[in-house]
Amino acid sequence: MALISMTVNGVQVSQEVDDSTLLIEFLREKLKLTGTHMGCDTTQCGCCVVHIDGVSAKSCTVLVGQAAGRSVTTIEGLAKGGELHPLQKAFREHHALQCGFCTPGQIMAGAELIATYPGELNEHVVREEMEGNLCRCTGYHNIVRAILAAGAEIRGTKITDPTLASHSVEG
């Protein structure tokens, strides 16, 4: 057992937990933040992605001790002051989810990609960089569109996906 402290969604938390506790277990079971989903438990699917000091990570493959003293953001912490994050809005706008199980991980991964990717975001880049997030429903098309749309909004750039540009003009 160890006393683990970290900042989660801006709030300082401390709990006594077993050393073998995974970050996802800490978030879901101790803090009751159940937005972070356990999809595969084998580091493949990306449903469990959170940010640790602003960097995306699969929380099913991080021990609480490895996140101690750090700042963790989960899907519950993405909206600010009741206002959805632009990528959350874009997921709704572009119908980028069906069952929604993969969605928290997709949004956390996409938000980090938009915030940190050094180059231009285009369809190819988004598909390559989102390889660690699997979706069994949507076929990815609308997920990619949503990330491109939110990326353009956040970065103040033009959308580089032609199908999306025409959609926006019509819409």
Add this chain to the structure above:
Amino acid sequence: MYPFTYHRPKTIAEAQQAFSEGMDATFLSGGHTLLPTLKQRLAAPSDLIDVTGIPEMQGIEEAGGFLKIGAATTHDTVFASPIVRRLIPALSGLAGSIGDRHVRHRGTIGGSTANNDPSADYPSAVLGLGATVITDRREMASDDFFVGLYETAREPGEIVTRIDFPVPDIACYAKFRSPASRYSIVAVFVSKTGSAVRVAVTGAGASGVFRLPEFEEALSADFRPEAIAHLTVDPDMLLSDMSATAEYRADLIRVMARRAVEKPGQIQSFK
């Protein structure tokens, strides 16, 4: 996972001490191989000693003709490093081809090298560049370090602290990856320094990463894809699994070696 005690030492000495005090301790770096293994209950270490908080095991520098990379440096840091891009662009590209971005944010060069997975990328660069593996007690040439499947010359409790890569004139890497696992089915790393050429293959060897002396000789005489077009690889020494047969891998090695040499200084990923 079976229960264990987690340690986060700040120095090599503290890590060594934690290891010697543990009943059956093991080191933890990025955890992206070890934690999935523990979840499957394939191992039950008493203590996990996290080496990523040790400052001297972090970071990238250029010194005395070598590119020196701390063992706990993540794949993403190696990929993005301007020093690595300038000195050995193929190594940066190799790091950027590993897994997916979340895996690259946590997995480390030292963990990958110490683990010596027969399909992992880094062992091919360490061997293909003739790097030196630095531990808390000695320095080992890459030719002596990789011993077999998941096996290295590391002794119990020996910590890989840094990898020193000699800077080559040319390095190139061609990887044929499994779209599902993202590991290599076959990948070939080629480097040239003066007239000396090294060719290392990962993903294919029945006993892990290995060199191809015949290919090296041919490319030393003539560093062009045509120089190795007539060479073949014996499937007897290769892996056969659900991704590919040994014969298919033998052929892929020839193709990847040729493609690597076609684009010196680059990394190419095929899937």
